[in-house]
Amino acid sequence: MAMTVPVDVAASVRDALVAELGIDATALAGEAELSLLPGMESVKLLRIVSALEEVHGVSLDDDVLFSIETVDDLIRALGGAPDAGGTTGETGP
Amino acid sequence: MTGPTGAPATAAGRGAAGWIDALHRIVPTPERYARFDTDRHSALAIMRCPPGVLDLLMKEGLRYRADGDRVLFDDSDIRNVAAASGSGGSVLELVQRYLFRFAAAAPAEWTAERTWAVRNLAACPAGDPCAEPWEFAPLAAEDFGGRSWDVRTATGAAVDARGAGVDGLAPLAEFAATVRTAGAVRRVRDRLVRDAFHESLDEMRSGRMAYQAMPPALRNDPAAARANGTANCISVSLHLERVFTDAGLEARTRKGYLMGLLGSDHSWVEIREDGRWKVVDPVFALLGLRQGASQEFVEFCLGSVPNRLVPCACPADLETVRHTHRRTPAPTRNVVLVTPLKEVPHERP
Incomplete structure (x- = not known):
């Protein structure tokens, strides 16, 4: 029987940003604009979104994608709750 | 590459095997039309793959020309291999997936x-x-x-x-x-x-x-x-x-x-x-x-x-x-x- 392992959305977003951009996780404030992060470009942003969609098993609608501007926007779009940069565990069914 | 939460840096894709399979599935640019003007740096920017994958593709038959100490590829071959790679992270794959998502709405x-x-x-x-x-x-x-x-x-x-x-x-x-x-x-x-x-x-x-x-x-x-x-x-x-x-x-x-x-x-x-x-x-x-x-x-x-x-x-x-x-x-x-x-x-x- 397959077991679903809950993934901490906020932490996964920060991990994906760090992995793609090679930046320090402590630089990732929730209100930071994604387009202004060091080394960010359109293709990299879509690679990050694509990776996160795969991890969380979702496909975001265009209007949701078009509305994402900040790190916290991306976390919310994926169904997570923004945090202060920690790795608080996600609970739920 | 994954982080502590298991989130990959890019979509998992099919790995190196997917790239090699793509190389053998594309229709190569006919020789008379080929333009060897894409250098290694540009090729990697288009493919968004690790450098080792490009090396592997060259060993597997990806065409290139040596120009002094530079290696040049046909631009279309590079784009087509990337699009067929199943990596999920190349530029053409991303363009197709995200530009046409609206079509299913x-x-x-x-x-x-x-x-x-x-x-x-x-x-x-x-x-x-x-x-x-x-x-x-x-x-x-x-x-x-x-x-x-x-x-x-x-x-x-x-x-x-x-x-x-x-x-x-x-x-x-x-x-x-x-x-x-x-x-x-x-x-x-x-x-x-x-x-x-x-x-x-x-x-x-x-x-x-x-x-x-x-x-x-x-x-x-x-x-x-x-x-x-x-x-x-x-x-x-x-x-x-x-x-x-x-x-x-x-x-x-x-x-x-x-x-x-x-x-x-x-x-x-x-x-x-x-x-x-x-x-x-x-x-x-x-x-x-x-x-x-x-x-x-x-x-x-x-x-x-x-x-x-x-x-x-x-x-x-x-x-x-x-x-x-x-x-x-x-x-x-x-x-x-x-x-x-x-x-x-x-x-x-």
Whole structure:
């Protein structure tokens, strides 16, 4: 029987940003604009979104994608709750 | 590569095996059309794969030429291998997935009014400093019931290169504008046009014509492209234009921009029926179907104007950006960047 392992959305977003951009996780404030992060470009942003969609098993609608501007926007779009940069565990069914 | 939460840096894809399989599945650019002008840095920027994968592909038969201490690849081969790799993270895969996601949404999403900021950044692959002129195709958004404003061009140091490289090259010219688009539902009635559209779509879906990138000399010669067993938006548009005009119909091809989270150049053919121009775009239908669109979307692509297209005053066989290098027409590289705007900014009269 397959077991679903809950993934901490906020932490996964920060991990994906760090992995793609090679930046320090402590630089990732929730209100930071994604387009202004060091080394960010359109293709990299879509690679990050694509990776996160795969991890969380979702496909975001265009209007949701078009509305994402900040790190916290991306976390919310994926169904997570923004945090202060920690790795608080996600609970739920 | 994964982080502590298990989130991968990119979609997992099929690994190195997927890249090698792609190399053996693509139709290579015929030797007489091949352009070995893509260096290793640009190739990696297009493919978005680890350098070791490119080394492996070279061992497996990816064509290249040595130019001094540089290795040069055919640009179309690189793009086609990347698109077929299944990596999920190459530029062409991302373009296709995210630009055509809307096709699987409700039909109202295909025509709703939208506003976009578009930038077309261009680079000269010759590599050395280049100060020769650039020309961008003018927008013709009004032809599809839209409009454009704040149109500007820049070159050299005035180019705003934030957030973009052009296949790993520094952008040397920029076209920018704000555009409003509005789709419209139309239906082509002419039986010959409808049959030709479906035949073209079936050719690509079945693999009889491989949907691939091609160098300009090949894609601008639809008979040669068909003989090669390859098709893209340009060759299909030019082919259908010939079919339609040979049958006595009024038809023209068009180059423009495709809007979304990324942007892209795109080409289609238009026919004149009932006193207005109708878009005929089997490639749009093909790429929509690949993203889960329904037959209703296929029918939409046979006459309707999608809200994702911005037409230019430019036929399919001309580029949206043109450039000379050493006073002769030169190949250019460009990337189209689009920002969807939530609110319509103030329009200039």
